Amino acid sequence: MSALDRPLDVVGLGEAMVLLQAPSFEDAATASVHVAGAELNLLAAVARLGLRAGLCSRVGNDPFGRRVLTAARTLGVDTSLVSTAPEPTGVFFKELGADGARRVHYYRSGSAASRMSAVDAGRALAARPRLAVVSGLTAALGPGPRSAVQHLALGADVVALDPNLRPHLPPVDDLLLTLLPQVTYLLLGLDEAGPLFGTTEPAQVFRRARSAGVREVALKAGADGCYHADDGPAGFAHLPSAATTVADPVGAGDAFAGGYLAARLVGAGPRGAAWLGSRLAAAVVATPGDTEGLPSAAEAAALLAAALSR
Ligand SMILES: O=C(O)C(=O)C[C@H](O)[C@H](O)CO
Numbered sequence: 001m002s003a004l005d006r007p008l009d010v011v012g013l014g015e016a017m018v019l020l021q022a023p024s025f026e027d028a029a030t031a032s033v034h035v036a037g038a039e040l041n042l043l044a045a046v047a048r049l050g051l052r053a054g055l056c057s058r059v060g061n062d063p064f065g066r067r068v069l070t071a072a073r074t075l076g077v078d079t080s081l082v083s084t085a086p087e088p089t090g091v092f093f094k095e096l097g098a099d100g101a102r103r104v105h106y107y108r109s110g111s112a113a114s115r116m117s118a119v120d121a122g123r124a125l126a127a128r129p130r131l132a133v134v135s136g137l138t139a140a141l142g143p144g145p146r147s148a149v150q151h152l153a154l155g156a157d158v159v160a161l162d163p164n165l166r167p168h169l170p171p172v173d174d175l176l177l178t179l180l181p182q183v184t185y186l187l188l189g190l191d192e193a194g195p196l197f198g199t200t201e202p203a204q205v206f207r208r209a210r211s212a213g214v215r216e217v218a219l220k221a222g223a224d225g226c227y228h229a230d231d232g233p234a235g236f237a238h239l240p241s242a243a244t245t246v247a248d249p250v251g252a253g254d255a256f257a258g259g260y261l262a263a264r265l266v267g268a269g270p271r272g273a274a275w276l277g278s279r280l281a282a283a284v285v286a287t288p289g290d291t292e293g294l295p296s297a298a299e300a301a302a303l304l305a306a307a308l309s310r
Contacts, residue, residue, distance in 0.1 A: 008078060009051040009265055011124045012133040013152055014039025015113035015141060016057060016072060017090040018064040024095050025105075035071035036092070036290050038137055038164050041251050044291045045258025045280050047076035048300045051265060053258075054078035056124040056152075058112040064089035065112065075291060081123055085112035102250070106168060108141070117144040121151035130265060132156035133257075134179075137164035139172040146175060153179045160185040162257050163192045171195075181213030185264065187257040190221045202227045206236045218260055218274055220253050220281075228274035239274050242282035251290030255280040263307045272310035279303050 016037030022028035043053035055077050059065030061084050068089060072079050090108030097103070108114060116138075124132060132152050139149040153159050161183045163176055173195050180186070186209055193200050197208040202219055206227070209217045219227040223241055230237035243252075256277035263273035280294065280303070287293030295303065 007052070008054040008127055008129040010043065010046045010053045010131045010133060010261060011056050011081065011127060011129040012039035012043045012053070013056045013116070013121065013124060013148060014135060014138045015090055015108065015111065015145075016040040016055065016059070016068045017092050017108060017111075018067055019092055019094060021094045021096060023097060025093055031093075033067075034289060035068050037068075038162070038254050039133060039135060040072055040075070040077060041254035041290045042133060042162070042258040042261075043072075043077045044075040045255045045294060046262045048294045048297060049259065049262040049276075049304050050297065050301055051262050052078065054081050054127065054129070056081040056120055058083050058085040058087075058116055058120065060085060060087055060089040060112045062089055064091055081120075081127060083120070083123075085115060087112040087115055090114070104168065111141075113145070114141040115144055116141070116148045118147050118151040121148040121155065124152055125155045129156070131158045131160055131184075131261060133160045133162070133261070135162045135164040136172045136176050137166055137169070139175050140166060140169035146172070150175065150179065153182045158184045160187060160257070160261055162187045162253070163189070163196060164253075165192050165195060177212065180209065183214045185216050185218070185261060186214045187218045187220065187253075187260060189253055190219060190224075193219065202236060202238075203234065210235075216264075216270060218256075218270070218277070220256055222249070222252075226256065226274050226278060229270040237271065239271070239278060242278040243285050244282065245286040247286055248288040249285050251284045252281040254290065255284040255294065259303075259307075263304065266304065266308065268307045268310070272307035275310050276303055276307035
């Protein structure tokens with residue numbers, strides 16, 4: 001069954017890669033193998049909450065591409081909008097030093113996903129999802145992905161943007177600023193607010209994003225929790241983090257975004273959506289890996305129901 005005969009709630013455009021992880025590749029004899037990608041992580045959270053989520057991407061005709069497809073399907077993410085291309089699947093390496101520092105080495109330049117174009121965005125739009133997710137990370141992969149992000153953001157009725165700025169990739173702030181009037185939900189990290197809005201002061205971030213045309217903002221502040229839209233005089237409110245154990249912070253922002261968007265799609269308000277996002281982020285950081293800590297489908301359904309009453 002394709003996404004066209006089974007309408008998707010959420011489509012995310014992005015690159016999913018094979019990840020090799022070890023303490024240090026200078027002397028590691030073994031490494032653990034995972035599949036990672038910010039948009040896939042977000043979609044996995046949406047799927048776990050019972051909504052239909054699809055990845056729009058390209059992978060190579062190689063074992064890495066097949067592994068990405070299998071991992072996405074195992075996470076409940078539809079792959080009918082992922083095409084197989086002649087270029088290789090992107091891979092990356094993560095060193096988790098004993099000092100807690102994480103070093104990331106990408107081998108994604110020239111990858112299948114870096115050749116995405118407006119054609120891929122066209123396929124995503126033809127699937128008529130209720131919500132399209134774009135990210136600065138995808139736009140930073142090259143000129144084709146940049147135009148795919150632009151095309152999808154301009155063509156979709158409801159758009160979520162997660163800037164996902166990555167210091168190792170070229171800057172994309174200019175494009176993201178031009179897209180803000182199309183953005184329904186902006187889910188950004190406090191560390192991304194500086195480059196985009198010239199401030200990390202939450203009141204200013206909300207004010208500047210709204211005056212740039214964004215309809216709704218959620219500001220992720222890591223261990224300090226998040227800020228969500230609110231009807232009160234300030235126009236926003238703070239929600240403390242729900243995390244009690246932090247084994248691996250990677251993937252927290254994606255889980256938050258997936259939970260937030262799924263909750264909004266089923267009718268929760270911004271407060272309930274932020275609460276659900278925080279609960280999923282807390283679950284993900286308690287377990288090593290980007291998505292391994294997501295709650296079970298039954299737990300996720302109970303959390304989604306609880307978000308509706310907040
Ligand atoms: O950094 C990237 O390109 C990734 O998408 C890898 C990770 O899965 C991602 O950073 C988690 O948000």
